[in-house]
Each structure stands twice: as structure tokens, then as C-alpha cells.
Amino acid sequence: MSASFTKSMARNIFYGGTVFFILVFLALTFDTTRALPARDHRENLTAQVAEGKEVWEKNNCIGCHTLLGEGAYFAPELGNVYERFGNNKEAIKIFIKTRPRNGVPGRRSMPQFNLSDEELEAVAEFLKYTSEIDTASWPPNIQG
């Protein structure tokens, strides 16, 4: 690096640049926060959906699945599973409920979580809610 470019110039670029871009980021965050309720259909976020999210978290579903493309890559995307299952909450509930305790020999299997009926209903409702978030047309197709 040339000698006319001094250490204190480098330091000023670091502090100035960082502060400037933190402010830009906060401004964008502010705007995003205001725009989100329309995009994620906040009006549909019922107490049941919130409970469903807790069921999702309490059982660490994200440890195998992706949700809106984030999580683990061992099992299918679930952000659009409501649509993949034919817009049918019952199908989702039956699937979760009927997982064999000891898995399917030789294959990747989902654990049996022993969810109560209330928990099943809530998590299905949460997945339905998630499928309605405006994700800029992601995923590319129904397979997730």
C-alpha cells in the first residue's frame, strides 16, 4: 500500500464507513418493519398460529427441514407443504401423527413426536399461515 495513504486515513474510513452503513441499514430495517405486516399477512397471525410456531420450535423441526429455505437440508421444504398437500390441513396432521416410532428400516424417517390434538391443529395452522407469506414467488416450484 502506498505511503501517502496513512494509517489514520484507513482508520477514518473504517469508523466513518461503518457508522454510515449502520445508519443506512437501520433506515432500511425501519422501512421493512413497516412494510412487513402486509407481506406476511399479520392479520392472519392468530393465537393458534403463534402456538403452532412454539410447537414447531419446541420439537426442533428446523433441525431436519427447511422453512422458507432456511434450516437443515435433510428433509423437505415445509414453507409450501400446505400447498403440496393439496391445501389440506388434515393431511398434514395425519402425516405427523402416523410416523412409526422406530422409523422406516433403511430410510430417513421422521420421529414420532406424540403431539396432542391441540398441538397438531396449531402446527398445521402455522404451516398454513407460513405458506401464505409473500416470498417473491419462491420456491421455484411445488417440490420446494
Add this chain to the structure above:
Amino acid sequence: MVYQSQAVAKPYFIAAIGLFVGQVMFGLILGLQYVIGDFLFPTIPFNVARMVHTNLLIVWLLFGFMGATYYLIPEEAETELHSPRLAIITFWVFLAAGVLTILGYLMVPYATLAEATGNSLLPTMGREFLEQPTLTKIGIVVVALAFLYNVGITVLKGKKTVINTVLLLGLTGLALMFLFAFYNPSALTLDKYYWWWVVHLWVEGVWELILGAILAFVLIKVTGVDREVIEKWLYVIIAAALVTGIIGTGHHYYWIGAPEYWQWWGSIFSALEPLPFFMMTLFAFNMVNRRRRNHPNKAATLWALGTAVMAFLGAGVWGFLHTLAPVNFYTHGTQITAAHGHLAFFGAYVMIVLTIISYAAPQLLGQGEARSNRQQVLEMWSFWLMSVAMVFIVLFLTGAGILQIWLQRVSENPQPFMAVQEQIALFYWMRTVAGIVFFIGVMVFVASFLVKGREVARETPAAIEAAA
């Protein structure tokens, strides 16, 4: 070692290596579960093994960062650590919290763990990388505060160099961003939005300051190049890191429900994120070429150069590969992500911790400036085994990812996820084989500490003209 209190780094480094071994063992379990679906099911389901794998990674890297800090702060500040006792107490608290959490994952169902630790009072669990019980998270904050207090006071009473200032900034940022782990709104998009303030603003933000500071410290020591030059480089590198990385967070906001302008902000700024990593590579090679001495710890120099190169490949090249929105539309949440995650974490953060361990070990073990030739040769073997194996892991995952995207997302008849996974199993097998080689590399690293070696490496007096 110039100051007595630098010795507190030793238990931190030992714990780091021990947990690293555990992390990679669980990596192998995951790799096998990918191809033998019912391996260890239902005793250790995939999600449990994955939590252990990723949380051990984060915990041992934090042990490494703390050890590095305790080692280099007294030397930079030219004073003893404020309280070595506190450093040892926090060591045991952190280790106990870490081990108990991992045992909790392995011994009871996750839902039971959540209930037993009162998750419903302040739900923070069940999100990727932040799976720890809320109690553990609070413990982490307490340890971080005690740690920052201890090193903060040390720097305040001693000399403030660029290296210890940047390191402290990075560590403070690490603790601050972690606080967002406690924010878990019910609105999924909002939750994800701030989740990335922990994850992205760590690895592509404040951790780069820690990485840069440790690298600069080791380079000053092993090359003897003028501090002024190194510190100027450090400022330029971290300026590039934060100027691109903060807005670069937007590359995670394309498809989670955030406004679509993030596709522009995220693509443009994150496309520039490889820059600081590229500069790190130039920096490391430049400094080694201009060296004023030939430090006898050849292994540490190799690790430092390796860090720069592999971080550039993993974060820079593999990051750029999938960061533009039109590309990410197809790669998002596939094995391409896993490929990048492995090379970036390994190249940048695993390797910088191994670099400082390699540099500090002979001094902490009372061997002088360098370990014996035999030990260094083993260490260099472990360097090549791990690095080459990791490159292969990543190439196999990239192959799997490309096929996955084609079969599941692009071809005319997109196939279901599980059907696609079966067709690309060969790549997962090859990844697991490369993983075994990686594990051997880790064991060789450990072995380099167990063998004895009488003959101590010395500085070669010749070739100093190389500096001219």
C-alpha cells in the same frame, strides 16, 4: 510468552480442541445418516446430531476466540491480565454450561428439555444455531460480560494498540449481536429478519474483526514486519468487511417475506463481500514475502497463510457463487448452502483458531518459540489432511447441490425432495469418505501434541535477504 497471565489461554485451547474432536465425530454421524437413513434412529435422530455438531462448532470457536484473546491481550497491552482468576472461573462456567447443554440434547427429547428449562417463559429455542435453552443463553451472556470486563480493564490500564482495539470491538460486537437471540417474535418473517442479525452479522461482520486482529497479531510475530504496515492493512480489511457486510445481510432477505428491494441491496453489497477476504490473502502473502525474520514456528506460518487462502475460497468464492438473487432463487436452502457453510466456517474461523493455537502452543508448553521438528511435521500433515479433505467435502456437496437443483427445481418434471435425495446418494457417500480423512487430520493434529521430540527447531539464519 512474555506475561505470566497469558497462560490462562491454555485450558481454553485444550477445551477448544477437545470439543472440535466431538464436533467432527457428530459430523460423521450426520454424514452416515444421510446415506443410511435409520442409522442410530430413534436414539439419536438427525436433528439432535445436527444440533450437537453445529453447537459444538460455535462453542469451541468461542473457546478459541477467548483463548486467543487471553493470549494476545497482555502481550499487546504490555501488562498482566486484570484477573487471571476470573478468567479461570469463567472457563469452568462456560465449559459446564456447554457440556450440560450437549448432554441435555442427547439424553432427553428436545421438547422435554424445553419444558424442563422453562422455555415457555421466554421462548428462544428451536431456531437453527440458537437451539440452546434460554438458561444456557443467559449463561453465555454472563460469561461474555465477565470476559469483556476482564480484557477491557486490561486494555484500559495498558497500551491500546490497533490490534487489541479491533479485537475488543469485534468481541463486543459478538456479545451485542447475540442479544438478538432473545428476540423471538411470533411473526415468522420478523423472527427470521432478526435471527440473521446474530448469524450473518457474526460471520460476515464482527467475527471478521476478530479474525483480522488474530491474523495481524500472528503475522507481526512470525514475519517481524513493521507494525505500522500491518495495522494499516488491518484497518482497510475491516473497513471493507463492514462496509459490504452490514447491508450484505440483505442476501438473506430475498425469499423470507421481506420487501423485494432487498434483492438489489443484498445482491450488490454481498457481491462485494469477497473483497475483504481477498485483501486478507494479499495481506498474508505480502507480509510473509517481506518478512524480516524466519520464525522457527513454520507450522504457524503455514496455518496463517492457509487461513487467508481457504477463507477466501469458502467465504469469497463459494459465497459469491450463490449470493446474487437470480442465482440464489435456485440454490437457496440446498446442498450448495451446506457446501459454502463448511468451507467458509472451516477456512475462516476453524483455521484462525488453529493458527493461534499453533503459534501459542510451544510457548504455553514451555518449548520456547517453536515445537520440535517432528511435532511440526505432524502438524503440517494435519494441515494438509484437513484442508484437502475439506475441499473434497465441499466439491462433493457442490456436485450434490447442482444435481439436486436440476432434478428438483429446474428440469421439466421436477421431482420430490426425497426422490432426488436417493438419486444423489453417491455424492453423499463420497462426502462421508472425505469426512473420515478430515477426522484423521484432526487426530493427527491432536497427536502432534502427544508425541515427544527432542530436537528443537531453530531459526534459520540464512535467507533473511528474502526480505530485501
